[in-house]
Amino acid sequence: MLFGRKQKNPIKIADKGVVEWKYAACGYCSTGCSIEVGLNAEGKPVTSRGVADADVNRGKLCLKGIFEHELFTSAGRGTEPLMREQWHQDWQPATWDSALDKVHDEIVRIQAKYGRDSVAIISTGQMLTEEFYTLGKLTRGLIGTNNYDGNTTLCMASAVSGYKRSFGSDGPPGCYEDFEHTDCLFAWGSNLPEQHPIIYWRMKEAQEKRGFPLIVVDPRVTMLAQNAHIHLAITPGTDVVLMNAMMHVIFAEKLEDSSYIETNTNGIDMLRAEVAKYDPVTASKICGIDEDTIRVVARLYAKAGAAMAIWTMGINQSTHGSDGVVGINNLALITGNIGKPGGTSLSITGQCNAMGTREWSSCSGLPNYRALENPDHRAEIADFWGIDPEFFPKKRGMFQTDIYHAIESGQIKGLWLIATNPLSSLPNSARVRKAMESLEFCAVQDCYHDTESAQYAHVYLPAGTWAEKDGVMTNTERRISVVKPVTPPPGQAQPDLWIFNRMAERFNQSGKVNFPEKAADIFLEMGKLSVGRLADISGMNHELLEKQRGIQWPYTQEQVKNGEAPPKGGKRLYTVDGTFSYADGKAKLIPLPFIDNNEVPDEKFPIWLNTGRLIEHWHGRTKTGKIGNNNKYSPIPFIEINPDLAAELNIERGEYVRLVSRRSDAVVMAMPTQRVPKNMVFLPFHFHDCANRLTLGLLDPHSRQPAYKQSAVRIERIANQMAAAKLSMEMRKF
Numbered sequence: 192m193l194f195g196r197k198q199k200n201p202i203k204i205a206d207k208g209v210v211e212w213k214y215a216a217c218g219y220c221s222t223g224c225s226i227e228v229g230l231n232a233e234g235k236p237v238t239s240r241g242v243a244d245a246d247v248n249r250g251k252l253c254l255k256g257i258f259e260h261e262l263f264t265s266a267g268r269g270t271e272p273l274m275r276e277q278w279h280q281d282w283q284p285a286t287w288d289s290a291l292d293k294v295h296d297e298i299v300r301i302q303a304k305y306g307r308d309s310v311a312i313i314s315t316g317q318m319l320t321e322e323f324y325t326l327g328k329l330t331r332g333l334i335g336t337n338n339y340d341g342n343t344t345l346c347m348a349s350a351v352s353g354y355k356r357s358f359g360s361d362g363p364p365g366c367y368e369d370f371e372h373t374d375c376l377f378a379w380g381s382n383l384p385e386q387h388p389i390i391y392w393r394m395k396e397a398q399e400k401r402g403f404p405l406i407v408v409d410p411r412v413t414m415l416a417q418n419a420h421i422h423l424a425i426t427p428g429t430d431v432v433l434m435n436a437m438m439h440v441i442f443a444e445k446l447e448d449s450s451y452i453e454t455n456t457n458g459i460d461m462l463r464a465e466v467a468k469y470d471p472v473t474a475s476k477i478c479g480i481d482e483d484t485i486r487v488v489a490r491l492y493a494k495a496g497a498a499m500a501i502w503t504m505g506i507n508q509s510t511h512g513s514d515g516v517v518g519i520n521n522l523a524l525i526t527g528n529i530g531k532p533g534g535t536s537l538s539i540t541g542q543c544n545a546m547g548t549r550e551w552s553s554c555s556g557l558p559n560y561r562a563l564e565n566p567d568h569r570a571e572i573a574d575f576w577g578i579d580p581e582f583f584p585k586k587r588g589m590f591q592t593d594i595y596h597a598i599e600s601g602q603i604k605g606l607w608l609i610a611t612n613p614l615s616s617l618p619n620s621a622r623v624r625k626a627m628e629s630l631e632f633c634a635v636q637d638c639y640h641d642t643e644s645a646q647y648a649h650v651y652l653p654a655g656t657w658a659e660k661d662g663v664m665t666n667t668e669r670r671i672s673v674v675k676p677v678t679p680p681p682g683q684a685q686p687d688l689w690i691f692n693r694m695a696e697r698f699n700q701s702g703k704v705n706f707p708e709k710a711a712d713i714f715l716e717m718g719k720l721s722v723g724r725l726a727d728i729s730g731m732n733h734e735l736l737e738k739q740r741g742i743q744w745p746y747t748q749e750q751v752k753n754g755e756a757p758p759k760g761g762k763r764l765y766t767v768d769g770t771f772s773y774a775d776g777k778a779k780l781i782p783l784p785f786i787d788n789n790e791v792p793d794e795k796f797p798i799w800l801n802t803g804r805l806i807e808h809w810h811g812r813t814k815t816g817k818i819g820n821n822n823k824y825s826p827i828p829f830i831e832i833n834p835d836l837a838a839e840l841n842i843e844r845g846e847y848v849r850l851v852s853r854r855s856d857a858v859v860m861a862m863p864t865q866r867v868p869k870n871m872v873f874l875p876f877h878f879h880d881c882a883n884r885l886t887l888g889l890l891d892p893h894s895r896q897p898a899y900k901q902s903a904v905r906i907e908r909i910a911n912q913m914a915a916a917k918l919s920m921e922m923r924k925f
Contacts, residue, residue, distance in 0.1 A: 223666025270682025319662025353516020365535025380505010
């Protein structure tokens, strides 16, 4: 196929020799793109393409998805089990039986000596849902530790907490189709073009047709902010103040939907009393948005026929993250913008299957949004699994961010890490490193053997990745898509489901708990547990999911039986004729006092540190750092710095500088740009031993999510640029 001018410099797309295409869903972000991987005559994956008839991406892929097939043969893949007596010794090859026996025996030993909760298990948002469900059954039903969580605490815990506080349950109420119906879009701390490019395309296409105003709330001039009608360059960590001030205006000018409030909510009087304190003049001095602009955006939002709010880490990763989500929900509820086309509060989820772990992993409770605190829920799951309900704890245990403090204090002696790399992803990483050194036993289960956290493991279990496995994932808008195995894992590596089932055999020798081997059978078991629940998936199966290119829950057996099931599933929760998940069916309006506990710039550390994502990279670059067409765009750590600040500090473009926080320091390259104000730098978080050496360990009191977005640093010019360059290259890792 030729492109370009026929007579001059034609471009020819290389023929990869594809003889077969295999279907999957993308394994990077939460957008949920349907993807096909092309295999050549030797059965080798050689290319990727979007699926045209998939509702989510309609044939499109971003930069990461286009090259996703290269993951299968990327460097650092684990190909055999490994063991050693001490974490600082050399690895020795092991058999699967000996490695799994070791993990089992060490968990049993530590629990016998120190108690059931002295072992912690931390998983991910990147496994398949059947794997999450099986791990939850193993952990809750057999191993019995209550210190079980996922790395989704680092990205989505505040959204989960905020939804539960407002609506009575987790579960995003909206969908991507809402872009096509909305009359006003607020983006709070979300940079769609780089974080979720295909969702951005969906939004932009809808905006071009409808012309709705886009208001972006972000301290940095992101790519999304550059395309906004109004950009609110807010002071970091003060989103709740702006939300309260907007509600103040809405109530003062009688723009609220009184009928909706009376019918569907509780708590209006207390909310009115709190937001009365946040008039625009007072609020502007805290949040940095002038009073007239606050009034303008409040009116735009409240007067819109349907108004939509989206957000990502700019809200969640804060000491006020859960309150920020509740504030967004409050705004939606008082204006009647929940449950109708174009009116929603929609969290844009981080990892590919963060929704799957929220729904089915049992990290924060029991399957399908059941609570450990509810005795009926405990009895229901215990009966279904065939265990004693008294084996379950009566409340959830520690969050991931608290687990590391418990390791530090000696409460936790054993750790099983699954597809997560806390030494790269947790804030204040030097403290995390010291904690991991103190463990009596650590097992790391990962598709890569060269992660930072594997340095401290005693056993390494090589796992499959993404489309080397069979199962489903749930995306941001509750759409479940199936992933089919494209190629087997390398060497002796095995799918995570196989590993969990083999481990279950060791804890389940009496056979009292059933562990199906096939993902399709596990999905049907999950469907039985979902009947009548918010996330009802009882009308789905793997075959139907592949045929429809994904289906949104709820999608019930009853709908299918009565011929009422829409082909692509339900679109919205809490529709106008529905109810919320609290016992009385009403949502809660929650007053939000602003407690200013942020770390802020001062004389010693005068610069705000902002962190975030780049379109070409994913999390800690364990994947994208090994794929040339991703890594070449940003191979080294850098900061965006305002040109006036750079000039003041005598820093030239491309020079290395040292960032210093109260925790540690990092060496990065300076890239002057007007995208950040003079009192701020932006540092991508993807690079090993860099951003999270600096970030703050303060946690949201409700979600326990870290405040990655509000830290203070100083910038030091480095005289010896050659030495700095060498150090920065070492931070590249790959």
